[in-house]
Amino acid sequence: MGRHRGTSADDHVSEPRRRASRRRRRGTGRALAAFAAALAILVGLGVTGYFVLDGRSGCEDTPLQVAAAPEIAPVLTHLAADFNSGEHTGGRCATVEVRGVDSADVAYSMTGAGPTTGGADSQVWIPDSTLWVKVVQRDADDNAVVSTGTSVARSPLVLVTTAGNAADAETPLSWDNLVQTEALAGQESLPYQVHVVDPVNSSSGLATLALVSNAIGDEEAAQTRFIAALQGLQKSVAADEEAALTVLGETADSEEKAPLLVLSEQAAWRHSTEGSGPGTSVVYPEGGTYTLDYPYVLRTDDPEVQLAAERFRAFLTGQEAQQAIRADGFRSTDDTIDPTVLTEDLGFRSEHPGELPVPSDQATRSLIQAWNQLKLGTRLLTVVDISGSMAEFVPGTGLTRMQVTSAAATQGLTLFPPDAEMGLWEFSVRLDGDLDHRETVPIRPLDTEVDGGTQHEVLTAALTGLQPKPDGDTGLYDTILAAYQEMTETYRADRVNTLLVLTDGNNDDDDSISLEDLLVRLEETYLPDRPVSIIAISFGPDVDPEPLERIAEATNGAAYATEDPTEIGEIFLSVFALRISDQEG
Template sequence: MSRTQGAPSRRPTGSTRAARRRERQRSSRRVKLVAGVIPVVFVAAGLSIVVATGGVGAALNTAALTCLEPTRVRVSTTEDFLPVLRKVATRVQADTNNAISCTTYDISAVPPAVAVSQIAGDGDERPDAWVPDSSVWVQRVNAQLGGDAPPRPVTVAQSPLVIAVPQERAARYAGARVPSWEDLLGGSAPVRWSNPADSTTAMMALTTARKALGSSPAMQEDVGGAMIRLSRTAADSTDELFSEASANKAAAPMFPASEQQVVQYDLQHADALLVPVVPTPSTGRLDYPFVTLATQQDAVGKAVRSLRNALTSEAGHRAVRAAGFRTMEGTGGPTPTPGVPSPAVRLLPDPSLKEVDAALSTWTTVSKEMRMIAVIDVSGSMTARSDGASRISIAQGATDTALRIFPPRSQVGLWAFATDKDGPGKDWKELVPPGELSAPSTTGTQRDALLRANAGIDALVGGDTGLYDTVLAAYQRVKEGYDPTRVNSVVILTDGQNDDPSGLTLDQLLAKLNELSDPAQPIPVITVGMGPSADASVLEKISRATGGRSYIARRPSDIKTVFVEALLQRSCRPSC
């Protein structure tokens, strides 16, 4: 909205915005009666069209109903739920329209994210009622509107999340072999995702998987690794995956979908059927809340309430079930055999907006390609043993795990460090320069070269901990080849404190890092301390100076989890 130059910018209050919306809605719905022209409402194929009598009116006269006071109600919903709303709205019009007053329900499919912007904004596109495909979207609107949030919605339908499996392969995942969310994320039941940023189904499936697996560090490590893999093969949309199923039939990948989406797909693709498999032990759902946005006590508000009441009536439930949805009581859904009810589905509690945003944040983080140097401490203290293994062997195991889960286009290099490791005064030694993991090397790929170098890193153990000089050198190396299309970072794994009296002091290192840092080219240094000798305070200062984060693994058994977590969280600093 343009403002007079020099005038102070003032954001309208919630009550002011609401008053403006009501006035615009009233203005947009006024119909001027011109002499000789009478508005006519047509109801045809579930759509209402307001036109003037004349040529068009004569052509559609059999469906015409004339009224003096037409009311237009704008309703937004999803593509999946659009047919249900149109069917129910047509019945409401047939029952309530008369020669004096009649309602036109203008129902359209609007992506939920777009609808959120329309509802939270101050424009003319705000609908009078809204039925998204998840209550999470309502939570997002409420978070933006605050005290101006709409009344509590009424959920009018639901559909459990399932895995769509080509019929030819469905027997592999039946009975005791029904996959769990852990199987699906872990790869034992291969599945392809769609982008959760653009698909409510994928967004809720991702959140459901995280919720089902629990919040233990080991489980979240598995989830993070799975997200890295899934993000590299993700489809742009769930529609794309259904198109693949139609084209590739038995060879098509399994993928998360709603039960209703599978039901509707199967009605049109008898030659490439999909079977909805409900993951064990429980699953999430898409729910369809009816949100009343026209709260005024006028014809529009009355028409919105009439539509809501019709959806929650028995006739409305029949329309919901006929479209493949389940009612809030759980009735409906597919019936594999005539007369046999749909199997019971155990549902997880609906996620909060915070849980959904956490899942999306992790996906966004790991789906961006990286450019990183991993720097491993090989000082003499790394031979210390605990729980039957040396620190260096534990570090090697953690690095091996990380290198194997990184996607092919990641650029990774490997250094080792201890005092004078590559000659007098040079505490770091480059074992493998940064390169794309899938790129060919002299014997295999870059990933192969990294794995081999890591496997032999224990032969380099010896010397003291030359930490500060190494941190600066690694930071400078990443900065020299900074790639703005990637997450650029340094990951340091160490078990001790700086022991190089001839090198930089901590203050000198922090001053250098501050001098080199550029907000336009962030390079977080992520530090991982292992064992009781690691100086947590120093590592925290180094990481904080670069927008990174410091992790401490107090027990050797924690090192693998902590190191992989650090790598997975590499790009969200300093905002997370």
């Protein structure tokens, strides 16, 4: 289902009042913590506030606003109506109003760290995951929220696919084989494509990143494998749950890869009960999964409202309420299901698939940063050496340096999304009058239509057609300076602007600027608010890596040397990893 939001008068509260309300909440961390501690003592004594509440005058008129994750809001609304009518043991002490509000909306409204549509004020918050509580506790001032240590429902993450695809699965799926983690290994090697909801706004999406990251672990080259996984996931990210589910219908009768959606059990159940689209089946990944835990969180310092919130919390964790929650496709707090709802014929299991730990708040932050940084568009100018030395053969390959470089760059194109802006220069000496470089393909998005084809196709043809200039020298330093100045002057703030240099590595142009002068000019040209980084990849056994390393370092870039064209994928992923490391720093 898509994103749903309730409405109330609070949705129209002025921004000054909203800010003032947030300041009051932030200033009440000690009171909230003290109340939470008091509740713990009461629970430990077997007391839920019944005696105290029944002795308070006006308790029945206490309003309690609850902001709940949209998928659980309907059953909570029905339960609140029951609670308000007093049709439960002990009577009532509040008038509860439940509104469905996206968990990310509430979190970002308190932290200001992400997109929000407002209307998220409440005294109680029931997000879909403790992940969002960690985000708020880390980024908001003081203790803006206090968890009661209670969940009202649970729903583990599962894989959802069409029934036929589930039946065809030959290998048990786990988080370490769900997504492509090797550069240029080709998505064709996987018979399925994993689809996730945008992790910036979705617990299931964010948890998927954490699960994949944990599966990759701390092994050698783990960061580049994780970047490859993120790139694969970004090719099939959905804005919301509803958009993700449409993929099942779109690919059901096509020859495309089988779709695997990462959703909660309850979301899979909701889709199956709608009766529209192809039949679906649930697959549980081997080795455990993450569980949405729907924590009950306090956001008020009013003693009477706090006590009312405690009574509603006790009601929701009671036997009758938990039965209603199970009937709506959730697991109860003890992980029990209703087998007549989550049925075996749809692939559901009564036993929990195994609990994997919640990522730390720092891990959560790093995952969001990595995802956002990779989403930032790419603007890349590639300059390729066509000097005479590029005609020499690379030992053990049967290919010339030019052929190796062209093949590597062509492979590298496949790593970039269609909206990446890319262009191509070639260089030797005096290719265009006194200039050592020549523009081959202007910088344009890869999906731009050009002469009946696309920019991607134009670049591929241009790279394939590169020919070494016989007896041509390598005007490396002059070309780098000219290209760097061009990229700085045409800088795009919404992109990661990069100059990629592919060469056999040695400048041998006698009329060229010196290395020391080049470094000074690069430092003068570099603008912190318009950063352009140089990435240098050199080929051949005679490469002197030091000059390119110094050039790259002057622009916060990186230099790599290789003779094996199959390594280009890992090199490009190292470039992406560098982007993320710079962001985290």
